[in-house]
Every structure is written in C-alpha cells, then in structure tokens.
Amino acid sequence: MKRSKVFLLFGLFLSLMSGFVKAQPKENQAGYYHMSIGKFEVIALSDGTVPVNAKELLNHDAKIPDLLAKQFLSETVETSINTYLIKSGTKLILVDAGAGSLFGRQHGGGLINSLRKAGFKPDEVTDILITHIHLDHTGGLSNAGEMLFPNAMLHVNQKEIDFWKVHEKESPLDTRGIKSNRSSYINFKPYLKAGKVLAFKSDTLLFPGISSHEYAGHTAGHTVYELSSEGQKLLFWGDLIHIAAVQFSGAEIPNEFDFDKLKAAGQRKRAYADAADKGYLIAADHISFPGIGYLRSDHNSYVWVPVNFSVK
Ligand SMILES: [Zn+2]
Numbered sequence: 001m002k003r004s005k006v007f008l009l010f011g012l013f014l015s016l017m018s019g020f021v022k023a024q025p026k027e028n029q030a031g032y033y034h035m036s037i038g039k040f041e042v043i044a045l046s047d048g049t050v051p052v053n054a055k056e057l058l059n060h061d062a063k064i065p066d067l068l069a070k071q072f073l074s075e076t077v078e079t080s081i082n083t084y085l086i087k088s089g090t091k092l093i094l095v096d097a098g099a100g101s102l103f104g105r106q107h108g109g110g111l112i113n114s115l116r117k118a119g120f121k122p123d124e125v126t127d128i129l130i131t132h133i134h135l136d137h138t139g140g141l142s143n144a145g146e147m148l149f150p151n152a153m154l155h156v157n158q159k160e161i162d163f164w165k166v167h168e169k170e171s172p173l174d175t176r177g178i179k180s181n182r183s184s185y186i187n188f189k190p191y192l193k194a195g196k197v198l199a200f201k202s203d204t205l206l207f208p209g210i211s212s213h214e215y216a217g218h219t220a221g222h223t224v225y226e227l228s229s230e231g232q233k234l235l236f237w238g239d240l241i242h243i244a245a246v247q248f249s250g251a252e253i254p255n256e257f258d259f260d261k262l263k264a265a266g267q268r269k270r271a272y273a274d275a276a277d278k279g280y281l282i283a284a285d286h287i288s289f290p291g292i293g294y295l296r297s298d299h300n301s302y303v304w305v306p307v308n309f310s311v312k
Pocket of ligand 1: 136239285286
C-alpha cells in the first residue's frame with residue numbers, strides 16, 4: 001500500500017474514533033424565533049419546557065387518552081413555557097416572564113439566556129405585559145427579591161393585584177391553585193414596591209398598536225394582549241390553553257388551575273371562534289415553541305396551524 005494511502009486511512013480512522021469517543025456537550029435547542037407583524041418585530045423566547053401529566057392537569061377527562069394518541073403524545077406532555085418580545089421603535093416589550101427558578105433547576109428559567117442569544121440584555125427591556133400572576137408567567141421577574149428587569153415597567157390588570165392582595169397570607173381555605181401560585185406574587189412584588197407597576201382596567205390601549213383585552217376565568221384578571229400593525233394582527237393568549245392536543249378538540253375540558261372553570265371554558269370557546277373566524281395570528285405561552293400560529297375550525301373542533309418556518 002502506498003504511503004499516502006496509509007496516511008489517508010489512518011486519518012479516516014482517527015476522525016471516526018474521535019466522532020465516537022468525544023461526546024458533544026448537549027446544549028438546549030435555540031430559544032428564540034423572529035417574525036414581523038407590520039412595523040413591529042416579535043421574537044418568541046423560550047423559558048424552557050416542563051413535563052405535565054395531561055390527565056391530572058385536565059381533570060381526568062375521558063377523551064384525553066384518545067386525543068393525545070392522535071397527536072403521537074403520551075400522558076406526560078413536555079409542555080413549552082413561551083414568552084414573547086415585541087420590538088418597536090423605542091420600546092422593548094416583553095409579554096410574560098416565564099417561571100424563573102420556581103419550577104426547580106431543571107425546568108424553566110431559560111428566558112434570560114434566550115433573550116441574550118437573541119441579542120438583547122435584560123436591562124434593555126422597557127415594559128413587561130403580564131397575562132396573569134402565576135408561577136410560569138411572573139416567576140421569572142425576580143430572583144430572591146431582586147428585579148431581573150430593573151428598567152422595566154410592568155403592566156397588569158388591576159384584578160390580578162387585587163386578588164393576590166387578598167390571598168397574600170396563607171389561609172386554611174386556600175385552594176391548590178392559590179397555594180401553589182403564591183410565590184409568583186412574591187416574585188412580582190419587588191416591582192410594586194419600586195413603583196414600577198402600571199395597573200389597567202380590562203380593555204385598554206397601552207401603546208400605539210398594543211391593547212389589552214380581559215379574558216377572566218383562568219384567573220380573576222387574565223388578559224390577552226393584541227398587537228396590530230399595517231393590517232396584521234397577533235393575539236397573545238397567555239393561559240387560555242395549556243395542552244393543545246386535547247383542548248383544541250375539547251374547549252370545555254377544564255384545567256385544574258382555572259380559577260373559574262366554567263368561565264375559563266367560555267373564554268376558550270370565544271377566543272377559538274374569533275381567531276378561526278378572523279384568521280389572525282396567535283401566540284400562546286404553552287403551545288409548542290414558538291407557539292405562534294393560526295387556528296382553523298374543523299367540524300366541532302379546531303386545528304392548530306403553526307406559523308411557516310423562516311430563517312429570517
Ligand atoms: Zn401558564
């Protein structure tokens with residue numbers, strides 16, 4: 001065998017060996033996704049994913065196993081925690097702040113990393129729109145009392161603050177939803193103390209092209225935010241839906257943490273019908289990342305149509 005061939009084979013052997021031996025350090029998936037809505041840029045930012053037992057979350061409804069199987073999912077659904085950044089001329093507006101450390105070390109808490117990877121710093125965020133005060137939406141606002149977005153003003157429905165002012169202290173009458181979400185108010189409070197919260201009443205124009213709509217049910221002041229520009233529209237749904245594989249076919253199926261289950265189901269139905277009828281984009285905190293897409297009505301249920309992927 002010629003010497004050059006021997007070297008070639010040896011080189012090939014070495015490269016194969018290195019491929020087998022060196023395990024690549026495992027990094028999380030890219031946590032951001034850009035798109036534009038008229039003159040605004042919207043960037044989906046992943047806070048992470050968390051395994052959720054769909055049966056336990058959705059009240060053990062009999063339809064759950066079949067609906068999950070149709071989507072090739074098992075009972076434990078790896079569920080996205082999405083947040084969104086709206087970039088306008090002078091403002092950098094975050095919609096929700098993820099779970100922070102409140103779901104433990106393994107789940108959630110990736111927002112700041114996703115934000116940095118997308119090219120922004122936490123202190124550049126000017127405003128945060130809060131859909132509601134729950135673990136996976138306001139947990140990421142603070143860490144041990146320190147504001148993680150020190151220059152941001154928070155915008156929230158007054159009813160959310162009123163609710164937690166009443167339930168701030170533990171009571172024997174606390175429901176599971178109240179007990180498990182109290183720390184989300186604790187992580188919200190540093191902004192209240194610093195005078196950095198602007199509370200609004202139900203439906204309000206917050207910025208040119210950005211308004212709030214009250215969809216109470218999941219919580220007392222659960223809010224959907226609308227972004228409109230140059231004929232395009234996107235609605236940030238917050239927690240109108242948790243497990244898409246189940247709840248797009250069964251809007252009536254309640255979530256364990258819906259504060260008023262009947263009202264929450266009514267709001268889901270109203271939101272689905274409006275989105276399918278008008279054909280605007282939706283961004284949802286717990287639909288598979290980036291959680292942006294359209295809704296199409298199909299007989300008695302709805303079909304989620306994820307936004308078409310683009311590298312730009
Ligand atoms: Zn949530």
